[in-house]
Amino acid sequence: MNQLKKLRKENNKQDKLLSNESNTIMVDMVCYLRASNLCEYDIEVIRKELTGMALESQLRNQQFSEVIGEDYKAFCDELIKNGSSKTRYEKGLEISYVLVHGIMVLYLVEIVCSSAIVNIIQSGQFSMQITAGFVLSTLIALGMGFGIYYYMTKNSFELTKKNRKLQFVLIIGFAVVWTSVVLLRLVMKNTVLLTINCFYPIIVLAPAYLIITVLNHNYTNSFFKLGSKEE
Amino acid sequence: MFDKSQLMRGTLEGCILKIINLEVTYGYEIMEKLKNYGFEDIQEGTIYPLLVRLEKKGLIFAEFRPSPLGPSRKYYFITKDGIETLSSFEAYWNSLSNTVKKIISLEGKQ
Numbered sequence: 381m382n383q384l385k386k387l388r389k390e391n392n393k394q395d396k397l398l399s400n401e402s403n404t405i406m407v408d409m410v411c412y413l414r415a416s417n418l419c420e421y422d423i424e425v426i427r428k429e430l431t432g433m434a435l436e437s438q439l440r441n442q443q444f445s446e447v448i449g450e451d452y453k454a455f456c457d458e459l460i461k462n463g464s465s466k467t468r469y470e471k472g473l474e475i476s477y478v479l480v481h482g483i484m485v486l487y488l489v490e491i492v493c494s495s496a497i498v499n500i501i502q503s504g505q506f507s508m509q510i511t512a513g514f515v516l517s518t519l520i521a522l523g524m525g526f527g528i529y530y531y532m533t534k535n536s537f538e539l540t541k542k543n544r545k546l547q548f549v550l551i552i553g554f555a556v557v558w559t560s561v562v563l564l565r566l567v568m569k570n571t572v573l574l575t576i577n578c579f580y581p582i583i584v585l586a587p588a589y590l591i592i593t594v595l596n597h598n599y600t601n602s603f604f605k606l607g608s609k610e611e
Numbered sequence: 612m613f614d615k616s617q618l619m620r621g622t623l624e625g626c627i628l629k630i631i632n633l634e635v636t637y638g639y640e641i642m643e644k645l646k647n648y649g650f651e652d653i654q655e656g657t658i659y660p661l662l663v664r665l666e667k668k669g670l671i672f673a674e675f676r677p678s679p680l681g682p683s684r685k686y687y688f689i690t691k692d693g694i695e696t697l698s699s700f701e702a703y704w705n706s707l708s709n710t711v712k713k714i715i716s717l718e719g720k721q
Contacts, residue, residue: 394682426663428675429638432682433655436639448656458660464667 384600387424394431402434402444408536409456415533416460419470421603426459453537473599477592482525484585486518496578508578513568517561524557623650624661625700628693631671637684638662662687670696 398406409430413423434444448455466474491497496508532539538546623645630636630644638655641662645653665671670693678684689697 429659429685432678432684433638433659435682436678436684447654448659449654455656455660459663462660462664462667 382597382600384420384424384603387428391424391427391431394428394435398431398434399438399444402438404540405444405448405452406430406434408540409452411533411536412453412456413459415530415536416456417465418460418463419466419603420474421600422463426463470599473592473596476588477596478526479522480585480588480592482522483518484582484589486521487581487585490514490518491578500578506577506579507575509572509575511569512571512573513565515573516568517565520557520561520564524561528554620661622704623653623658624665625697625704626650627658627661627665628670628689628697628700631687632689632694632697635686635688637678637686639684641687665693668692 395403395406406427410423410427413426418426430448433447437444437447491508494508494514496506499505499507626645626648627641630641636644638659642653642655642658645658662671662673666673666687669690671687671689673685673687675683676686
């Protein structure tokens with residue numbers, strides 16, 4: 381297993397021992413750190429250390445806020461300033477992973493929901509029409525995914541405060557964009573851009589996904605090798 | 612009002628290096644020691660980013676060890692570069708504090 385995933389799994393296990401108060405603070409802080417340029421390895425190591433601090437404070441009957449101070453955002457900003465930033469390579473891998481994974485999932489949904497699946501089952505034909513509706517809705521859905529992730533993580537502290545007005549605006553905004561995606565998909569379903577064998581994109585996307593996963597695996601494991609050498 | 616945060620940051624880094632140089636220790640213990648020596652407002656959250664910074668600069672290194680309280684603790688060790696930095700900090704601090712003391716003790720026309 382990827383060493384980073386292993387560490388993340390251990391951290392998730394430790395999180396369950398946290399009190400509700402400590403857990404809320406930890407979730408907000410980790411979300412905020414994820415929006416930053418801090419490298420994934422550093423985020424998980426920091427998470428492990430902070431969880432340890434929170435658990436020890438619980439055993440001392442002390443609030444976690446007394447240990448790290450009340451200004452969690454400032455505390456995280458200090459960590460971001462002092463930690464290691466993501467390299468261009470790591471950023472590239474991260475974006476490629478999300479894009480390839482996202483396109484693959486949306487493409488498989490398209491095969492299942494469009495007439496392609498009917499053609500395959502009924503007449504053994506693997507041709508599939510790529511419509512402008514599919515291309516545009518996929519691009520918007522991916523953009524929206526990135527946008528929501530960035531917004532939610534960057535504003536984790538504000539969103540926890542249960543600001544009803546903000547929550548209402550977010551739900552309406554999400555509904556509007558999502559409805560537009562569905563409408564676009566339906567309105568432009570007859571604008572055919574090209575007809576292809578439905579396996580072609582899978583032949584491209586599946587190896588791309590595998591290559592990115594292997595590169596990511598090697599990259600994250602290199603941090604652990606480096607860590608053990610230093611020790 | 613005097614903003615002590617900037618002065619504190621550099622000073623604390625030197626003090627943390629000194630404490631780690633005396634013995635291998637962990638975050639909470641460093642904070643307790645600093646408190647005992649007079650840094651009363653110090654929290655674990657104040658020194659943790661500094662420890663991350665010192666580690667990134669290669670002045671200290673760390674390893675997780677089991678703790679009697681449950682979760683494993685990160686213990687800090689000083690590196691060769693850390694010892695050199697500590698020596699230059701001590702020399703600079705002694706000279707700086709003497710200079711500042713002289714200036715503060717001046718009596719001027721009010």
